[in-house]
Amino acid sequence: MTVTDTSSFFVPFLLPHRQKDLLLQAKTIRIMNVQIEESWKKQLEPEFEKDYFIQLTDFVRNEYKSTQIYPPGKLIFNAFNLCPFDKAKVVIIGQDPYHGPGQAHGLCFSVNDGVAFPPSLKNIFKEIQDDLGIPVPESGNLTRWANQGVLLLNATLTVRAHQAGSHQKKGWEEFTDAAIRALAEQREHLVFILWGAYAQKKGAFIDRNKHLVLASAHPSPLSAYNGFFKNKHFSRANEYLTAHGQEPISW
Numbered sequence: 001m002t003v004t005d006t007s008s009f010f011v012p013f014l015l016p017h018r019q020k021d022l023l024l025q026a027k028t029i030r031i032m033n034v035q036i037e038e039s040w041k042k043q044l045e046p047e048f049e050k051d052y053f054i055q056l057t058d059f060v061r062n063e064y065k066s067t068q069i070y071p072p073g074k075l076i077f078n079a080f081n082l083c084p085f086d087k088a089k090v091v092i093i094g095q096d097p098y099h100g101p102g103q104a105h106g107l108c109f110s111v112n113d114g115v116a117f118p119p120s121l122k123n124i125f126k127e128i129q130d131d132l133g134i135p136v137p138e139s140g141n142l143t144r145w146a147n148q149g150v151l152l153l154n155a156t157l158t159v160r161a162h163q164a165g166s167h168q169k170k171g172w173e174e175f176t177d178a179a180i181r182a183l184a185e186q187r188e189h190l191v192f193i194l195w196g197a198y199a200q201k202k203g204a205f206i207d208r209n210k211h212l213v214l215a216s217a218h219p220s221p222l223s224a225y226n227g228f229f230k231n232k233h234f235s236r237a238n239e240y241l242t243a244h245g246q247e248p249i250s251w
Helices: 016-032 037-046 051-066 078-082 121-132 172-186 196-202 233-243
Strands: 091-093 150-154 191-195 211-216
Touching: 037 172, 051 172, 078 150, 091 172, 091 196, 121 233, 150 172, 150 196, 191 196, 191 233, 211 233
Parallel strands: 091 150, 091 191, 191 211
Antiparallel strands: none
8 A cells, every 4th residue: 555756756856857757756665565456456456546546545545654544554445455456346345444453454335253243244244134035144354256357446435433434535535446447447247246326426437328227226224124125136247247248146
């Protein structure tokens, strides 16, 4: 996640060709220091050079130095690292990492082994059981989904402890928009699952003729009975994948 710009202080005092060389070197260092899976790095590399991303990484680095931030720094890009660009089959869009101790590990809706299920995750498992007859698992760790090609992507990738939404509108939304756009434009026959108004707005641009877009109410207890339950998104996703020659997800 580290961004290093070793040359900016000296650049004004250098000859033009040396300024250009050092700026290029600084950009290269920035890109190399973003610890993200290689296929995603290739797709998102243009973002690393943009002003918003430089400001974002400065902000996030300072936050980790000064207060408790979730998830742990090495897991910020966990969703990308577990689900390479070319392996993604399903995209589930969340909003914000969990902000309680030990919960967030870089996958939306997922919690670490041994952590109690948050209410939304309870309802997700309840819908899977109703839809597919799969019993509720002992662990809320969804790494097994990610390993099968489910990109579990929060719109915002970091958060302050006990302060929901504290890292919103700092640049993460633009970065994750770029990731979703890359998938939507360069891949085909993906399943995008959009629960709640926020995710639906974020995925509004996705071509419904090229991909399957499943939208419903959010699994939060506040809205689950307004259209999340009985949406059968998990069986519908698998039917679509199978129809397009893909292995279904073992939910």
